[in-house]
Amino acid sequence: MRRSDGGFISRLERFARLDSTQRVVARWLAEGTPEVALAVADEQSAGRGRHGRSWTAPPGAALLLSLGLRPPGLPLRHGWRLAAVVGLAMAEAAEQLAGLPQGSIGLKWPNDLVAVGGDGEPRKLAGVLGETSAEGDRVAAAVVGIGVNVDWARDDFPPQLADGMTSLRELSGAPVDREALLAAFLERLEPAYRALTAGRFDGERWAARQVTTGRRVEVATGPGESSVCEALGVDTESGALIVIGAGERRTIDSGEVVRCRIA
Numbered sequence: 374m375r376r377s378d379g380g381f382i383s384r385l386e387r388f389a390r391l392d393s394t395q396r397v398v399a400r401w402l403a404e405g406t407p408e409v410a411l412a413v414a415d416e417q418s419a420g421r422g423r424h425g426r427s428w429t430a431p432p433g434a435a436l437l438l439s440l441g442l443r444p445p446g447l448p449l450r451h452g453w454r455l456a457a458v459v460g461l462a463m464a465e466a467a468e469q470l471a472g473l474p475q476g477s478i479g480l481k482w483p484n485d486l487v488a489v490g491g492d493g494e495p496r497k498l499a500g501v502l503g504e505t506s507a508e509g510d511r512v513a514a515a516v517v518g519i520g521v522n523v524d525w526a527r528d529d530f531p532p533q534l535a536d537g538m539t540s541l542r543e544l545s546g547a548p549v550d551r552e553a554l555l556a557a558f559l560e561r562l563e564p565a566y567r568a569l570t571a572g573r574f575d576g577e578r579w580a581a582r583q584v585t586t587g588r589r590v591e592v593a594t595g596p597g598e599s600s601v602c603e604a605l606g607v608d609t610e611s612g613a614l615i616v617i618g619a620g621e622r623r624t625i626d627s628g629e630v631v632r633c634r635i636a
């Protein structure tokens with residue numbers, strides 16, 4: 374793998390199969406491994422998604438990785454930006470590697486990467502999971518994981534998920550190399566992460582890719598609790614979704630959300 378590496382990655386391990394890259398990297402951080410630690414797997418037996426969901430993909434079909442970070446001085450209120458820069462770097466890298474037009478991979482708040490199909494519906498390409506620990510009002514450490522559907526043929530998608538998902542192979546019509554995708558991702562992540570830890574975040578770029586903006590969304594905040602509203606945009610300071618419903622403008626924090634779908 375080509376690495377942009379001016380010492381960006383401190384530890385990199387690849388696994389043919391393990392339970393979850395999130396768990397392994399959390400352990401490394403607990404043992405004192407410095408940032409940026411990176412675990413990559415061909416297959417996970419207990420892959421974790423957001424809100425306690427599981428995350429599965431056939432062996433070799435997805436890019437599955439977790440980053441262990443110790444962002445110096447990052448305020449806790451900006452902890453969400455770690456997942457944002459990971460998602461953005463991957464969206465840009467995936468477009469380049471799959472030869473897709475710029476902007477064709479969108480971000481679906483809070484942390485999905487999607488491609489909008491011919492029918493206007495977003496189909497999930499990747500998901501980001503950020504797990505953060507705090508020290509006072511600062512982020513002490515974080516494990517940010519991403520799973521990207523790469524070389525996964527439509528015929529092999531799980532039938533119950535097929536309508537709502539896609540892969541780079543499906544989007545580009547050709548196989549995409551996971552190693553090359555990883556290298557392109559790290560090349561973009563490094564400057565964005567260094568900027569973030571220096572207090573700069575390109576909120577415009579993150580906001581511009583949001584596919585929810587201007588659409589009706591259904592936001593589920595708990596069992597049996599959801600509201601349909603119009604998404605006006607995202608707040609680049611708090612990371613919240615800005616919506617209007619029943620004439621009232623409000624912000625929804627990602628922590629409250631179980632599910633956000635285009636209504």
Ligand code: BTN
Pocket residue numbers: 392393394395396417419420421422423424426428437438439484485499500501502518519520521
């Ligand atoms: C989601 O959309 O719910 C987030 C999914 C995150 C999945 C990735 S795959 C690599 C890393 N290891 C895990 O166990 N989960 C994340």
